[in-house]
Amino acid sequence: MDGNGRWAKARGLPRMMGHRAGVEALKTTLRLCSDWGIGALTAYAFSTENWSRPGDEVNFLMTLFERVLQRELEALESEQVRIRFLGDLEVLPAGLQELIADATERTAGNTGIHFNVCTNYGGRRELVLAAQKLAQRAVRGELDPTLIDENIFAAELFTAGEEDPDLLIRTSGERRISNFLLWQLAYAEIHVTDVFWPDFDEVTFTQALVDYQSRCRRFGGLEPIAVNHLGS
Numbered sequence: 001m002d003g004n005g006r007w008a009k010a011r012g013l014p015r016m017m018g019h020r021a022g023v024e025a026l027k028t029t030l031r032l033c034s035d036w037g038i039g040a041l042t043a044y045a046f047s048t049e050n051w052s053r054p055g056d057e058v059n060f061l062m063t064l065f066e067r068v069l070q071r072e073l074e075a076l077e078s079e080q081v082r083i084r085f086l087g088d089l090e091v092l093p094a095g096l097q098e099l100i101a102d103a104t105e106r107t108a109g110n111t112g113i114h115f116n117v118c119t120n121y122g123g124r125r126e127l128v129l130a131a132q133k134l135a136q137r138a139v140r141g142e143l144d145p146t147l148i149d150e151n152i153f154a155a156e157l158f159t160a161g162e163e164d165p166d167l168l169i170r171t172s173g174e175r176r177i178s179n180f181l182l183w184q185l186a187y188a189e190i191h192v193t194d195v196f197w198p199d200f201d202e203v204t205f206t207q208a209l210v211d212y213q214s215r216c217r218r219f220g221g222l223e224p225i226a227v228n229h230l231g232s
Ligand code: IPE
Pocket: 001, 002, 003, 004, 005, 006, 007, 045, 046, 047, 050, 061, 172
């Protein structure tokens, strides 16, 4: 969800207003995904590198996450959204951690879209943690290291149990991965749009899906594999 700051700057507004507008774009996107039968939406809300921003912006974002979660939880519940937060959650403010635990638990049995919010998430950190957990199991004699395969490794990631994303949408014209889902995006199609995140809407989302539908996915083989359905 990139470009909140630039969206605000272009309007002569403080960056924080961009973050607020970004929440509305996220709500719209989640609703569209859910309506269109997309199985999962994973949004990058806060990276392990975002702590390097000025303290007032970090504090604003943490408070925004708390407020939005409080305000939207009932709607998420009634719309059958299953929400999860992926990342190192232990270092988040205590109040936010409580809200996250509550929202996760209350929506765990929901049968609708899987909505994953990457919060204090870093792809490299996720891989390191998975390696640590596997090494600990091996040291305890519970796991034969030679048996570690892609499935066993993926089961230690924050995304355990989720399908790999089919489509990565990169807003604000940036052409990089920025430490997002490094393992999971191995075969994702990438759509780059110049639109700043707060302006991402039904029209720009449709453009992304049409672009995705035009892709020929071969997963390293020679035969195309049909992709007109987005599983996740
Ligand atoms: C993304 O927008 C939102 C978060 C990282 C929370 P930015 O804040 O990165 O916006 P730009 O890149 O400064 O425009």
